[in-house]
Amino acid sequence: MCGIVGYIGHRKAVPVLLHGLQRLEYRGYDSAGIAVLDENKKQIIIEKQVGKVKDLQEYLWGKDINGSIGIAHTRWATHGPPSIENAHPHISKSGTIAVVHNGIIENYASLKEMLINKGYTFKSQTDTEVIAHLIEDLYDGNLLNTVLKVAKQLEGAYAIGVISTLEPDKIIGLRKGSPLIVGLGEGENFIASDIPAILEYTKKFITLDDEEIAVLTKDKVEIYDINGDKKEKKPFTVNWDIAAAEKGGYKHFMLKEIYEQPRTITDTLAGFFSNLDNPVFRQLDKIQNIVIIACGTSYHAGLVGKFWIEKYVKIPVIVDYASEFRYRDFPVSDKTLIIAISQSGETADTRFAAIDARRKGAKVLSIVNVVGSSLSRESDYVLYTYCGPEIGVAATKTFTAQLITLLLFALKSGLESGNITASEFEEYHKKLNHLPVLINEVLKEDKIIEEISYKYHNAKDFLFLGRGLNYPIAFEGALKLKEISYIHAEGYPAGEMKHGPIALIDENLPVVCLAPKDSLYEKMISNIQEVKARKGIVITLTDSEDKEIKELSNEAIKIPSVSDENLYPIVLSVPLQLLAYHIAVILGKDVDQPRNLAKTVTVE
Numbered sequence: 027m028c029g030i031v032g033y034i035g036h037r038k039a040v041p042v043l044l045h046g047l048q049r050l051e052y053r054g055y056d057s058a059g060i061a062v063l064d065e066n067k068k069q070i071i072i073e074k075q076v077g078k079v080k081d082l083q084e085y086l087w088g089k090d091i092n093g094s095i096g097i098a099h100t101r102w103a104t105h106g107p108p109s110i111e112n113a114h115p116h117i118s119k120s121g122t123i124a125v126v127h128n129g130i131i132e133n134y135a136s137l138k139e140m141l142i143n144k145g146y147t148f149k150s151q152t153d154t155e156v157i158a159h160l161i162e163d164l165y166d167g168n169l170l171n172t173v174l175k176v177a178k179q180l181e182g183a184y185a186i187g188v189i190s191t192l193e194p195d196k197i198i199g200l201r202k203g204s205p206l207i208v209g210l211g212e213g214e215n216f217i218a219s220d221i222p223a224i225l226e227y228t229k230k231f232i233t234l235d236d237e238e239i240a241v242l243t244k245d246k247v248e249i250y251d252i253n254g255d256k257k258e259k260k261p262f263t264v265n266w267d268i269a270a271a272e273k274g275g276y277k278h279f280m281l282k283e284i285y286e287q288p289r290t291i292t293d294t295l296a297g298f299f300s301n302l303d304n305p306v307f308r309q310l311d312k313i314q315n316i317v318i319i320a321c322g323t324s325y326h327a328g329l330v331g332k333f334w335i336e337k338y339v340k341i342p343v344i345v346d347y348a349s350e351f352r353y354r355d356f357p358v359s360d361k362t363l364i365i366a367i368s369q370s371g372e373t374a375d376t377r378f379a380a381i382d383a384r385r386k387g388a389k390v391l392s393i394v395n396v397v398g399s400s401l402s403r404e405s406d407y408v409l410y411t412y413c414g415p416e417i418g419v420a421a422t423k424t425f426t427a428q429l430i431t432l433l434l435f436a437l438k439s440g441l442e443s444g445n446i447t448a449s450e451f452e453e454y455h456k457k458l459n460h461l462p463v464l465i466n467e468v469l470k471e472d473k474i475i476e477e478i479s480y481k482y483h484n485a486k487d488f489l490f491l492g493r494g495l496n497y498p499i500a501f502e503g504a505l506k507l508k509e510i511s512y513i514h515a516e517g518y519p520a521g522e523m524k525h526g527p528i529a530l531i532d533e534n535l536p537v538v539c540l541a542p543k544d545s546l547y548e549k550m551i552s553n554i555q556e557v558k559a560r561k562g563i564v565i566t567l568t569d570s571e572d573k574e575i576k577e578l579s580n581e582a583i584k585i586p587s588v589s590d591e592n593l594y595p596i597v598l599s600v601p602l603q604l605l606a607y608h609i610a611v612i613l614g615k616d617v618d619q620p621r622n623l624a625k626t627v628t629v630e
């Protein structure tokens with residue numbers, strides 16, 4: 027959470043910083059601020075605003091800030107509510123050092139007390155302000171050495187950016203647990219939390235690893251380890267351009283990303299099939315149990331993955347919330363495969379649970395979208411989902427890509443372990459290749475879904491029901507709706523409804539029923555009957571033409587028939603994304619940046 031960007035070069039820093047912040051806003055949007063060295067490099071100018079980057083931009087309009095070295099921050103509040111005082115950058119007592127920070131300093135309270143005893147006063151409630159004062163307190167005439175000393179005193183996971191009038195021709199960036207990349211330009215260099223922030227200016231990057239520190243001047247970047255020893259790091263070039271991170275005519279990123287799915291599915295399939303020799307497939311004979319760990323939407327993908335892996339690989343699978351798994355004594359051994367699923371590859375809960383399990387001897391396979399992200403580098407094996415940047419806070423295209431990757435992982439592992447034949451595997455390949463066509467069919471239902479959204483957007487609660495492979499999709503439909511529309515919604519396995527949630531049903535409750543014509547269709551119909559008998563509003567998603575389901579449905583969203591029931595979870599996800607999207611838009615909610623959320627959750 028929180029986005030950092032820093033610039034040193036030949037341009038005016040403010041527009042570069044503001045552009046960068048806009049692209050990082052998905053990481054938090056409670057307040058934003060910049061710190062720029064003035065033209066004479068004698069003073070640090072700090073400007074902050076509560077709210078979004080556009081509020082800061084409007085506030086800065088017409089202000090003449092000409093410096094070309096600066097750092098900036100967009101905040102997702104952890105310590106202290108959104109306010110000007112708590113907004114970053116934070117400045118040291120004498121005004122000589124400014125700091126931006128992403129992450130949490132766990133021992134900030136004791137450091138604060140120590141600094142107060144030394145005469146420092148604090149203007150904010152943040153943990154970050156201690157870093158600025160501590161650098162000032164320990165400054166020994168060498169900013170790099172001082173930041174290294176400070177790093178040894180800070181506990182927690184964080185990334186920081188530092189500028190100072192004491193050594194005005196540099197920016198220092200330090201990574202310990204939270205992401206930070208360096209962008210390499212001609213006569214200019216950058217730091218940022220993520221690539222899109224600076225993709226307009228360069229395509230050449232270095233990813234900092236944990237406990238690495240970068241010293242940027244206009245013409246040079248040097249990387250050191252935490253002991254101050256210089257390191258050589260090879261830059262990499264990204265091949266996607268900034269258009270991939272723009273709305274491209276759509277009203278919201280979320281809508282664009284929903285509509286991108288036929289393409290992202292094609293890319294995910296192509297990516298997987300170009301990587302069939304991934305070493306993970308040669309390890310399966312050593313594996314006795316699999317644990318899938320993830321959070322939020324990625325966790326829901328894991329719940330579906332369990333069905334496929336158990337069916338095709340015939341190894342028992344447990345799926346757990348990463349935040350829970352990390353703190354329970356689950357026995358792992360070198361015969362355990364952890365599958366850590368994360369779009370961003372930066373989710374702290376997932377990363378640290380995977381790191382712990384790996385330390386105990388387990389092998390870790392990560393399924394990640396962001397290439398080069400922390401989790402991908404902390405794993406034994408990686409499968410990428412090849413979706414390009416996902417900017418909307420609500421995960422959409424990356425969810426369907428995670429499902430496809432899990433299905434393909436199960437099928438390929440099934441092939442390797444002799445549970446399915448080469449021709450069966452090839453047959454699945456063909457069926458999956460047809461998915462983009464099916465998703466285009468679903469997208470044609472958009473208008474009907476919008477009309478249904480108009481009818482029910484005032485409902486106070488929603489229930490989502492599914493069975494078998496599709497009950498996790500009911501969970502996901504409910505999560506999508508609640509996170510962007512703020513309507514209370516619950517997902518339930520339909521067969522479990524009678525054990526409690528059925529009490530919620532009355533004539534005001536829309537119940538979204540996932541009723542594909544699969545092997546559990548008849549059971550699902552019985553559950554829909556139960557809803558109907560209690561006057562619930564039945565909204566079905568089905569490819570069935572049966573009279574019975576038509577009569578039971580107050581509303582019906584048509585999904586295409588599929589050649590294999592494994593494809594239903596993917597096909598059913600898309601109308602649920604559209605339903606949540608339209609309801610949120612009708613309610614006037616901020617679809618791409620819902621309140622209290624951040625795209626990348628880098629705190630525990």
Ligand code: M6R
Pocket residue numbers: 321322323324367368369370371372373376419420421422505506509625626627
């Ligand atoms: O980047 P990750 O996949 O690890 O993120 C996990 C969750 O934070 C994420 O899926 C979250 O639930 C989304 N906002 C859901 O739309």
